[in-house]
Amino acid sequence: MPKLKTNRGAAKRFRRTAKGFKHRGSNRNHMLTHKPAKRRRRLRGMREVTKGDAGLLDRMLPKKTR
Secondary structure, X not given: OOOOOOOHHHHHHEEEOOOOEEEXXXXXXXXXXXXXXXXXXXXXXXXXXXXXXXXXXXXXXXXXXX
C-alpha cells in the first residue's frame, strides 16, 4: 500500500489538536483600522473546525504529528 500524502494546502491552514482541528479565523488580514478594537480582539487566536469538516481534514492530514 502506498504512503499517504499530506495535503500541503491544508497543512498550512489547519493544526491537529487532541479533540480535532483548529484554524485561523477570517477578517483579520487588512483594513484593520476600520474595524473596532472589540472586533479585532474577538478575531484573535484560533477557532475549532466544525465536526462536519473534521472528517475531510482527517483524510487531508493523515499523520498524527503537528
